[in-house]
Amino acid sequence: MKVIDLINNTNKTAFSYEILPPLKGTGIEKLYKTIDALQEFDPKYINITTHRSEYVYNDLGNGIFQRNRLRRRPGTVAVAAAIQNKYNITVVPHLLCSGFSEEETEYVLLDLQFLGITDLLVLRGDKAKHESAFTPEKDGHRNAIDLQKQINNFNNGIFVDGSEMQVTNTPFSYGVACYPEKHEESPNIDTDIHWLKQKIELGAEYAVTQLFYDNQKYFDFVNKARNAGITVPIIPGIKPFKRLSHLTMLPKTFKVDLPEELTREVMKCKTDEDCKQVGIEWCIQQCKDLMAHGVPSIHFYSISAVDSIKEVAKAIY
Template sequence: MKVTEHIENANGKTLFSFEILPPLKGQNIQSIFDSIDPLMEFKPPFIDVTYHREEYTFKELPSGLLEKKVVKKRPGTVGICSAIQNKYGVDAIPHILCGGFTKEDTENFLIDLDFLGIENVVALRGDAVKSEIYFKPEKEGNEYASELVTQIVNLNKGIYLDDDLLNTSATDFCIGVAGYPEKHMEAPSLDSDIYFLKQKIKNGASYIVTQMFFDNKKFFDFVAKCRKEGITVPIIPGLKPLSTKKQLNQIPHRFKVDLPDELIMEIVKAKDNDAVRQIGIEWCIAQSKELVAAGIPVLHYYSMGKSDNIKAIGKEVF
């Protein structure tokens, strides 16, 4: 079932969903099941599975030259989605990136998903790899998420890259895209960011999932700006409970997300990470309850492979 259909069928009730990471190469699928099992009591209608593009490392050869090596640390997105749908009977939503894919790679990826009965995807540009200062699109790939959305929509119309194909079958993907309540790190302003977000919707995306935020006012302001610009699709907030003191520096640096002063000072004064974890849970519970009271259709939690704190939040909210 499509995400938009899940929302419509909920009749105003706020749904619970979450996102997982594929395990590191060498681990098995049980690690995924172990992180999902504790959260199934909250009846998630769908679970997102991230996609991690290849990274580059360099090895020095005896000649002194450097050899570039492609490393994929977290493979398995498609297999995990299939396993989730088979084991739990809920919709699995794979992330699809521009980075690391040619348009042909993307088309083949989508064909595999369609064969597996997967009806939803999240279309993302993706971040720069560690060896890049700025994002570089793949040669013959999509440069922007809006272009990726267009390619998916074309496939939904039965339009493939090869014009010579006859009697093509159309796919039927529901497309989600990312939104940034505090703007994307590379965007010059929030208004310009929303301008391009509107383009993704115009191209055919059906819903928005936001970057994490820790101040609900920023989310509500973002939604109001989107509505003012004519964006009417569901906007799903992304939430993440803090769990370590290091995240006070890591999250603002890596994601360009602000943390409220009150939350910062509570964590600064915490005696250890156990105390930080509890602060993060309580803060996220308060965020969640306010969002539910506001009639937000879905709360989407970034679990990062750990479910204990998400479960503690779910028990208080759902």
């Protein structure tokens, strides 16, 4: 069943979460422990992130460095297949523009289709660490809209080179990202809404938000989207606040504002453990408020927060 159907056919707020593929060479067992820890809450689907290659520099001595490309977290397709096979749950691998050519994307789509994985989250992706601004790969896509067009052509039986498939299979369904506090590269929220509408009109069936801690920003964003004619589910993306360092790290990394009340409570904390408890309580109240407003689903970002998410889920599901 497609993600959109899983969301629409549940009689309560759906639960889902995002995971990272394991670091190269570390195995998948730790990932299975994360999934096992959250199984009791009946996740409707699990997202698996995709990571581009980055340049690394190896010191060869005498002031000479060798530049090599490295993917620290390969295996998104394989991880998705392993989870689907072991847990019989819908998996949603991320598909990126960043770091991938059109041909490489096509091969990923073929692999996923062979495996019977037909749900995607379509994203532009972040710029590489060595870049000052996002730069697409040679023969790669510049934005999520262009990537959607390739997926749509694939669904219609057309390869990148224009040739036709002899056999077509179950088409891909997909969601996209959105930003209640606007994307960092966007000049204003109205421009963000404009591009979100374009993504929906091209076939995105739902949107998942960047993490946020102020529900009013989410509600305002949804209202703007509805007024612009966007009718698909807009799923709140949530991550429990966990460490004292998050006071400065989260606004810098994710370009989000922290509510004054949350900031005030965190600043009273002496340890990360104190901060973690504040974060859990804030997240519980945040989720209860979202559920009271009838959100169809809540999507959790689980990286380094599985234990907190479990406590939150116990309180709300």
